[in-house]
Amino acid sequence: MGLRFRFNLALTAIFVIGIAASAYLSYGLLQDNARDEVVRNAELMISAARAIRTYTVKQVRPKLQHHLQRGFLPQTVPAYAATETLALLPAEYKDFVYKEATLNPTNPRDRASDWEADLIREFKRNGKLKTLSGVRQTPRGKSLYIASPMRITNPACLSCHSTPEKAPLTLLARYGNSNGFGWKLNEIIGAQVVSVPMTVAEAKARRAFATFMVSLLAVFLVLYIVLNVMLDRMVLKPIVRMSKAAEAISVGDFEVPEFASGRKDEIGRLATSFNRMRRSLEQALGMIDK
Ligand code: HEC
Incomplete structure (x- = not known):
């Protein structure tokens, strides 16, 4: 088993475990985030509806009040x-439906x-409740x-209701004259409801998950390539060259050139020591030959 193989085996094992762990951890998190975002948008929609109601009561209706005698303007x-x-x-x-x-x-x-009536009854029962939210099963999904x-x-x-x-x-x-009457002051008569198919949040989560995983894979891939190129250039090639030189010298062939020892790292020091050993060996053999 060569160094490169072992090195890549360890790297691949870390990649696989790392990617599996991040996929597992991030999927739930991204789904929660997407759901929160959909809920925030729905809350914003309810606030916007309140603003539109206030605007209509304060600015539109007073201007058109006189028209009510001639014809009703919804x-x-x-x-x-x-x-x-x-x-x-x-x-x-x-997909956001306001009602x-x-x-x-x-x-x-x-x-x-039916389910909206249940919510209204819940609001009537507990007058302090400001919002209710949840997920329900429908024939077209959650x-x-x-x-x-x-x-x-x-x-x-109450002039109309x-x-x-x-x-x-x-x-x-x-x-x-049969509907929309009999309402009382301070009575809870209904609820503003925004419903959104869960698939909207799920699609958002899937998109975020795919982007996250692809960028993680890209980072791993670049790391893999860069580490392999560095391993090859800085460690494996010099060692192979040195081992070939050592083999040649061991059979008395001193023709192989010395290593350029410009590098200051461990391989550079090894090259310097190797050159020194080779010179000593050459001298020693020269002395024996005499
Ligand atoms: C000029 C008469 C009039 C006034 C004043 C009025 N409403 Fe209405 N309201 C209506 C009519 C008509 C509808 C039905 C509109 C439609 O066709 O969607 C309605 C609809 C509603 C609805 C939706 C449910 C339904 O009955 O269809 C709510 C809730 C409501 N009004 C609340 C209020 C509140 C709260 C006020 C006071 C801020 C108010 N209304 C003032 C005439 C009025």
Whole structure:
């Protein structure tokens, strides 16, 4: 077994163990990170929805209030503005679905599904809860959700959501008088829910994992090549040359040239000693010959 073979065998063993260990450790970590990132984006989306609602209440509705007598403009409704705006997010967020899930909604598209209704009941049970998040199984794979409660804190909301008698006639004409009423001040009536397929986080994690492993492999490969070239040039070649010279000298052939001993390292010192030994041997043999 040559030096190079043993050296490479050790290096390969370290590479294989190192790569397996980093793959094992990094995979879970990268998955957690990707999931955290998706949750952060979802939280940002809920905050953006709140901002859009506030903007609609403070800046859009007052300007269009007078129009309510002539025809109902859903664009003045905060829930409508937030839902419609967030549905327009660019392609990279197309998997993030925002919904103002409500137990008794004005617009049927906002009706809470079974699992959303469970979240709303949980928020009602524990009034201090600010968010709920988790993963659930769906027919199309796992889905990540994050939810935040919606509480009626502004009495102005009740002009449309308390009784049909108080609501604008144009609202009743558009939405009917059976849904979205009977809400009370300080009641939790629904939840803002963002759901994202888990595959989004998983794909992110896979991409990060692939980049990490490829760069690790590249570093190992460069190390492998550089160490082999150095081993060859600095150790193996000089030693082979020296052993050939020693063989020639051992059979009395002093024609082989001396080693250039410019190097200051161990091999350089070996070359110097070798040259000195060879000269002594030559002299000794010369004396015997006389
Ligand atoms: C001018 C009447 C009006 C006012 C005032 C109003 N809403 Fe609404 N709200 C509506 C209508 C109409 C819808 C349905 C919009 C749609 O088509 O998506 C709605 C929808 C909602 C929804 C989504 C669930 C559902 O019922 O479809 C929530 C939540 C909601 N409103 C909360 C509020 C809150 C909180 C306030 C006070 C800040 C408020 N609304 C003020 C008319 C109003």
